[in-house]
Amino acid sequence: MRLWAEFEKGPRLRHIGHLDLMRAMQRALRRSGTPVDYSKGYNPHILLSFASALSVGASGEHELMEVTLQEDESPRVFQQQMNQALPEDLMIRNSGILPEGSAPLMARVVAAQWSIYIFDQAQRTKLLQVIPEWEHQEWIPGFRKTKSGMKECNLKPLILDLSILQDETISMILSQEEGSTCKPSMVLESLKEACDLGEMPRMEIRRNHLLTRNSLHELIPLELTL
Numbered sequence: 001m002r003l004w005a006e007f008e009k010g011p012r013l014r015h016i017g018h019l020d021l022m023r024a025m026q027r028a029l030r031r032s033g034t035p036v037d038y039s040k041g042y043n044p045h046i047l048l049s050f051a052s053a054l055s056v057g058a059s060g061e062h063e064l065m066e067v068t069l070q071e072d073e074s075p076r077v078f079q080q081q082m083n084q085a086l087p088e089d090l091m092i093r094n095s096g097i098l099p100e101g102s103a104p105l106m107a108r109v110v111a112a113q114w115s116i117y118i119f120d121q122a123q124r125t126k127l128l129q130v131i132p133e134w135e136h137q138e139w140i141p142g143f144r145k146t147k148s149g150m151k152e153c154n155l156k157p158l159i160l161d162l163s164i165l166q167d168e169t170i171s172m173i174l175s176q177e178e179g180s181t182c183k184p185s186m187v188l189e190s191l192k193e194a195c196d197l198g199e200m201p202r203m204e205i206r207r208n209h210l211l212t213r214n215s216l217h218e219l220i221p222l223e224l225t226l
Contacts, residue, residue, distance in 0.1 A: 001069050002098040003078055004105060006223050009060040010089030011204065018053040024090065025065065032081035037068040051105035051210050051222065052112065052176060055183060058205040062223050066098060066105050096226055110177050111160055111211040111219055114184050116170040116203055123201040124168055130195040131170075135162055141193070142186045155190055158182035160219070173211065173219065 009021065016024070026046050029036050038044040047068035054060050075095040082092050118124035134140065142155035158180055161173040174182040184205055192200055209221040 001072050002066055002102075003069060003073070003075060004064060004066045004096055004098050004226050005079070005082070005092045006094040006226075007063050007065065007086075007090060007092045009054060009063055011059045011206075013087075013089045014057055014059045014205075017056045018050070021054070022048065022050070024086075028082055028085040028090075029067065031085040032078075034067070034078060034081060035070045035073060037070045049104065049106060052109050054207060055185065055205075058114075058184070058207055060207045062093075062209050062221060063207070064105050064210060064222060064226075094223070098226075105222070108212045108222055108225070109210050110175070110213055111173050112176050112207055113171070113173050113209045113211060113221075115165075115206045115208055116172070116184060116188070117168070118170075118201045118203045120201055123197060126195050126197060127191055127201070128164055128168060128170075130191065131162070131164065134191060134194045135159070140190060142182075142190045144186065155182060155187060159187065162187075176210075 009016070013021075025048060029046060029048070036046045036048070039047060049066055051064035051066075054063060075097060079092050079095045086092065118127060138156065140155040140159070142153050142158075143150045144153045145151075158175045159172060159182065160175060161171075163171050165171055172184070172187065174184065174187070176182075188200065188203075191197075209223070211219045212222045212225060214220050214225075
């Protein structure tokens with residue numbers, strides 16, 4: 001059977017990379033006694049995958065992973081045992097069973113909703129002031145890392161929504177579809193250049209939701225469809 005789990009990667013763990021996060025979950029699965037299934041071959045590993053890797057420096061509010069088990073287990077028991085083995089900032093909030101033959105979680109993600117708060121008021125004001133003119137450009141310059149190095153690209157079609165909240169937090173929805181993935185760092189680098197900020201400011205980056213599309217083609221949080 002396949003289980004999905006919704007968990008939080010708290011702000012104190014924001015500098016933990018994806019591979020370290022995966023190792024932490026694998027260790028917790030072993031400590032919890034969960035009857036996990038393993039891959040075949042010379043180097044078997046736990047059949048565990050994440051809906052989307054989270055960049056170093058970012059926390060996550062509704063992160064999702066799936067794990068394959070050798071035998072049936074109650075999601076409630078799974079969640080209780082895992083939370084006894086996990087640190088406070090990596091608690092599992094919810095879990096459930098994935099239907100047989102259903103698509104992997106990572107195949108369902110099409111976008112992500114982010115919130116970004118810049119700590120220094122002067123830097124925050126300078127950056128926020130350029131957003132209205134910057135986002136209305138037909139070509140928003142950005143750079144994407146490829147196998148052959150950094151390549152210039154247009155961020156315009158990759159930024160699905162961008163707004164400034166009342167507390168001056170930047171809220172944005174960025175594409176995560178295959179071949180058109182956009183990271184907050186790409187947007188922030190472009191904004192930094194647009195306002196001639198000089199250096200990247202200190203900030204808090206949080207991924208609030210991974211998004212999919214419903215039957216009406218509307219973007220909705222993936223965890224609500226599970």
